[in-house]
Amino acid sequence: MSDFEVETPTKMHATPPKMRRRRVSSDYDSEVAYRNRVARLIAAKARPIxxxxxxxxxxxxxxxxxxxxxxxxxxxxxxxxxxxxxxxxxxxxxxxxxxxxxxxxxxxxxxxxxxxxxxxxxxxxxxxxxxxxxxxxxxxxxxxxxxxxxxxxxxxxxxxxxxxxxxxxxxxxxxxxxxxxxxxxxxxxxxxxxxxxxxxxxxxxxxxxxxxxxxxxxxxxxxxxxxxxxxxxxxxxxxxxxxxxxxxFGTAQINPDPLISPSDQFLDMVSPILNMSRGRRIAFYLSADYGVNPAEVLAESLVPHLKGGDSVLYHALKLYKLAPELRWSAGGYLWGVDQVVDLMSDLDDGTASGTPRAPFAIVNGSSPLRRTMSNASDDTAVEDMRTKVEKSGAVTLAEAEVIVLSDTTLAGAITKERVPFVQGNELEKLVINILMVVYVP
Structure with missing residues (x-):
């Protein structure tokens, strides 16, 4: 036994009850202070002043x-x-x-x-x-x-x-x-x-x-x-x-005071048209290229991005206390202000009645070839296209009581966006225009 060296650890004395309570209370206070500081930091981060x-x-x-x-x-x-x-x-x-x-x-x-x-x-x-x-x-x-x-x-x-x-x-x-x-x-x-x-x-x-x-x-x-x-x-x-x-520069979502205003000459051209259009819902084609997919966004979402003459016309109508709306349009059909152009959804069997008000412009998905669908060529394709459009929620311009104001003698630029759809076994794209629709009381 004399060859073994043994050490006996010092006994741990129990902490008096009062001291233990004091240390626990101190730890609790420190934790509360820590949480309060974190809460203040998160609040300041959420809304910097x-x-x-x-x-x-x-x-x-x-x-x-x-x-x-x-x-x-x-x-x-x-x-x-x-x-x-x-x-x-x-x-x-x-x-x-x-x-x-x-x-x-x-x-x-x-x-x-x-x-x-x-x-x-x-x-x-x-x-x-x-x-x-x-x-x-x-x-x-x-x-x-x-x-x-x-x-x-x-x-x-x-x-x-x-x-x-x-x-x-x-x-x-x-x-x-x-x-x-x-x-x-x-x-x-x-x-x-x-x-x-x-x-x-x-x-x-x-x-x-x-x-x-x-x-x-x-x-x-x-x-x-x-x-x-x-x-x-x-x-x-x-x-x-x-x-x-x-x-x-766009819509008055937050502040009604825009950075731009139309010239007096431009307003002088708009004023007589509005006076002659009282009680009607009129529309103008947009002309700039905005590069969006009408199947994914609302036309109204483009208002803050309006440029060129589109922006000037929009602000001119706002100055007359009117409420212009942007809507998708194609082939004489018009989608609602809260609708996207969804042509990829499954369609029920059925045949639409009536005749299209304008031809549908189609872009072939596999080549840059463009073709226009009309009643004189490929009636079946026209009916299928009309069915897709109507099933997606569009109505004719006549049903919407919208009069499009345009000059057919001038070859002005018209906005053309594209929506994919399946035609036969090929993926093609329907050309979509944008109309600025406004009711003149």
Whole structure:
């Protein structure tokens, strides 16, 4: 036994009940805090309220031009540090400004928040359109914006906060903006953080200081957010704000104010036609190529993509408070606004009655040969085609009470999209047109 070495482990003493409960409670609190932080992160990720970044501009190349109350034009060069040297132009700029409404500013010193009057000319060599700021705002704050909708920025105002000054939240601007962009100019200051609060209480802070020489910070936030400027401790904060508006080239799904408008001459040509078409449902052929499959998408989905004369005509009809619709059409038949052209579904036996209002244009699937089906050639194929079309939900133009306005003497371009179908043992394609249908009351 003396050759064996045995070690006896120290006994583990039981943790007193109170200590065990304290450790369990601490672990529970840590887990709850962890879950709460994760929940806040997920909520912030689901709906960002701000976007920010830096503009890589050399401050020495930035100049602000403005006209004082006396009518003299001044220029302010950057960067500026008023603790070392107060530029005379900045003194004139400050004296030309007016204070914001005094309500809510009592907590700050005698230095009020100032803004440059909108009736005095002001411009800067900085143009945010030269930087992809609006693209960043769209991708971050408006990721679900439909195609055909765009953001535009309009300079709002220049604001100045001197040492000791700040700004409590002001009433939301009474305009159609969807967001606001703040660009902090290269004037040295300390404090004066921009605080943005959402309606649910989420708060974010931006200090407006560049991360390196030559950077200027920009911050964008949603129009329904409140913002304030905390007191400036030293120096002077100068900011230019921009109002972000929503515009569109296509349908007014979100915003009714489009970026384009038809000319007066074009409207003068549309007006008499509408007056002579009262009580009728009229239609125009689209002429551009959109490259879509009518079997997969609705014709109405092309509205944000309208181009050329199609877009001009659509906006002209909207200006007259009409409701134009896009519909698929072929061979004198018309599909509903909520229908696609499905010719591949199984068909029941039966023969359709009536005669087609126009020939069907067919593209052969195995060769570029095109042929037109008419009553004079291949009556069986015509009847089969009519049956497929009617089974897919189309009705004749006469049944839909639609009058197509076109000029047969002019060989103008007409939109031609294609839908595959089986004819015999071959895969062929039916040529589909697009009609812009509108009822004139």
């Amino acid at each position: 701000t976007a920010s970044g830096r503009i890589p501009v050399d401050p020495a190349s930035l100049t602000l031009f403005f006209r004082s109350k006396s009518g003299i034009t001044h220029s302010l060069d950057f960067p500026v540090d008023i603790d070392e040297d107060m530029p005379p132009a900045l003194d004139v700029l400050i004296s030309s400004c007016r204070p914001h409404s005094p309500s809510g500013l009592e907590d700050f010193s005698e230095h009020e928040s100032l803004f440059y009057p909108s009736n005095l000319p002001l411009t800067a060599t900085l143009e945010i359109a030269n930087h992809p700021i609006l693209d960043a705002v769209r991708n971050t704050l408006f990721p679900t914006l439909p195609i055909g909708h765009y953001l535009t920025a309009m300079r709002d105002k220049l604001e100045i906060w001197l040492a000791g000054g700040g700004m409590k939240p002001l009433p939301h601007p009474n305009d159609s903006r969807v967001a606001t962009i703040f660009v902090t100019l290269p004037v040295r200051f300390r404090g004066g953080a921009l605080v943005v609060r959402s309606m649910d209480g989420t708060e974010e802070r931006f200090h407006g200081r560049g991360g390196k020489a030559g950077d200027m910070e920009w911050t964008a936030f949603m129009a329904d957010c409140d913002h304030e400027i905390q007191p400036v401790l030293k120096g002077c904060r100068v900011t230019i704000s921009y109002a972000v508006h929503l515009r569109t």
